[in-house]
Amino acid sequence: MEEKSLKVYETEKTFFSKITNTLNKLLTPGKIGINGVIISIKRNNLLKNYENYIQNEKNTDRKGVFLKKYEESYSLYLEAIDKNIIESIYKKVKNNTATEFEKNALSKYYLVIHLKDTDYTEYKYRKQKFLIELDNECVEATGKTKLINKYNDFYCEKMDTLYKNIIKRYSIKLTECSTEKERVEIYNKIFSTLDEYILNILPKKMEKDSTKEIYIDIKEEYDKYKKYSNNRLDQNEMIEKNMLLLGMSRRLFTHSLPLTVAEQCYIKLIKDLRQLIVDTRVLKKREKAYKQLLTLIDEFNLKVLSTKVYWEKSEDKQEYREFWKKYQEIEKIQDKDEKALKKEILFIKSDLAKVRNNQNKYCKIIAFYKTKLVELGAMKHLSNKCKSLEEGIYIKEITKKRSKSKARVKNK
Numbered sequence: 001m002e003e004k005s006l007k008v009y010e011t012e013k014t015f016f017s018k019i020t021n022t023l024n025k026l027l028t029p030g031k032i033g034i035n036g037v038i039i040s041i042k043r044n045n046l047l048k049n050y051e052n053y054i055q056n057e058k059n060t061d062r063k064g065v066f067l068k069k070y071e072e073s074y075s076l077y078l079e080a081i082d083k084n085i086i087e088s089i090y091k092k093v094k095n096n097t098a099t100e101f102e103k104n105a106l107s108k109y110y111l112v113i114h115l116k117d118t119d120y121t122e123y124k125y126r127k128q129k130f131l132i133e134l135d136n137e138c139v140e141a142t143g144k145t146k147l148i149n150k151y152n153d154f155y156c157e158k159m160d161t162l163y164k165n166i167i168k169r170y171s172i173k174l175t176e177c178s179t180e181k182e183r184v185e186i187y188n189k190i191f192s193t194l195d196e197y198i199l200n201i202l203p204k205k206m207e208k209d210s211t212k213e214i215y216i217d218i219k220e221e222y223d224k225y226k227k228y229s230n231n232r233l234d235q236n237e238m239i240e241k242n243m244l245l246l247g248m249s250r251r252l253f254t255h256s257l258p259l260t261v262a263e264q265c266y267i268k269l270i271k272d273l274r275q276l277i278v279d280t281r282v283l284k285k286r287e288k289a290y291k292q293l294l295t296l297i298d299e300f301n302l303k304v305l306s307t308k309v310y311w312e313k314s315e316d317k318q319e320y321r322e323f324w325k326k327y328q329e330i331e332k333i334q335d336k337d338e339k340a341l342k343k344e345i346l347f348i349k350s351d352l353a354k355v356r357n358n359q360n361k362y363c364k365i366i367a368f369y370k371t372k373l374v375e376l377g378a379m380k381h382l383s384n385k386c387k388s389l390e391e392g393i394y395i396k397e398i399t400k401k402r403s404k405s406k407a408r409v410k411n412k
Contacts, residue, residue, distance in 0.1 A: 035084035042077040049073045050154045081131045085109055105134055122169050129162045156204050163197045164256040171261040187268050194245040199229055218248045236289050239272055243296055250303055259308060266300040278364040297347045323350055345378045
């Protein structure tokens with residue numbers, strides 16, 4: 001008699017069991033829920049259309065068709081992410097079942113939405129940037145190398161465009177500011193946005209195309225910047241970091257950050273360093289700030305003023321021409337110490353001429369500059385020996401003493 005055996009199946013591997021598990025995952029709100037699946041479908045469609053658009057970018061006949069498909073898939077992709085935040089993440093936060101990632105995402109989302117009433121243009125770019133950043137974190141969390149590499153191409157290109165548009169928007173707003181407080185706020189936003197870009201986007205672009213000329217040119221400044229990227233900074237280090245950001249931006253954001261705006265940003269940093277010098281009581285820190293000011297003035301003249309074509313005032317143009325002529329003469333000096341000394345004197349005299357226009361506001365820095373020029377042998381310190389008589393006549397102290405001695409002789 002044939003022996004029969006009972007065959008046991010693992011229920012977890014059956015077809016119906018798999019379907020049940022999949023449906024449970026889809027109905028669970030969050031990153032792996034049904035909204036997550038929809039985002040994944042929209043993302044794949046976007047990447048496909050983006051790749052087709054890039055491949056046919058030089059094809060003038062079909063470029064418009066592929067661009068339209070890419071833009072449509074991009075809009076649908078952003079809508080899917082936005083819908084996921086509203087329908088899933090919001091509910092989880094409300095029910096107190098959200099993760100820290102989801103709580104932070106919703107908090108940042110409301111900060112972006114808040115811009116809609118005050119500046120719609122900035123809101124438009126900031127929202128796109130936020131939604132793409134959010135999905136990028138989800139893509140990287142999958143650990144799928146092929147998907148990550150494919151998404152990075154789109155991510156770098158789109159984020160580069162969005163950052164440039166945001167910087168351009170701030171450049172326009174800076175010209176519209178009517179108060180110093182408003183200008184300072186825009187300056188801070190410009191530096192903050194540049195910092196975000198160079199910290200998060202630039203490394204990806206440099207890794208992708210490290211041989212590109214623009215990245216070779218800024219490599220030295222970027223290496224210096226990395227020292228300040230993750231540490232708590234004092235005021236002088238923060239100014240130095242912002243100086244490096246501005247230096248790199250002259251190459252990375254040539255059109256988004258016009259020369260006139262870059263000039264205003266440099267002037268803002270110079271003012272900050274002047275104030276830091278007179279406020280700092282520790283001699284070592286004051287000297288550090290002073291050396292940083294000299295470096296900043298040098299860079300400002302080389303990277304901005306030397307390339308400036310349009311000047312609002314003809315006297316400013318003439319003044320700079322005279323400065324530049326002296327600067328070029330100093331550059332011909334072979335001895336490094338002598339060259340450094342003459343440059344230092346030139347920079348101090350140049351900045352002293354600017355602050356002298358407002359004696360009351362800059363009296364402390366004027367006194368500091370004069371002391372420095374005396375130390376460098378470019379100015380002599382003359383003691384004040386003049387006194388005022390009741391009649392309002394000014395005489396030297398030595399003359400006054402002689403007149404007194406003569407009076408005594410006569411009286412005798």
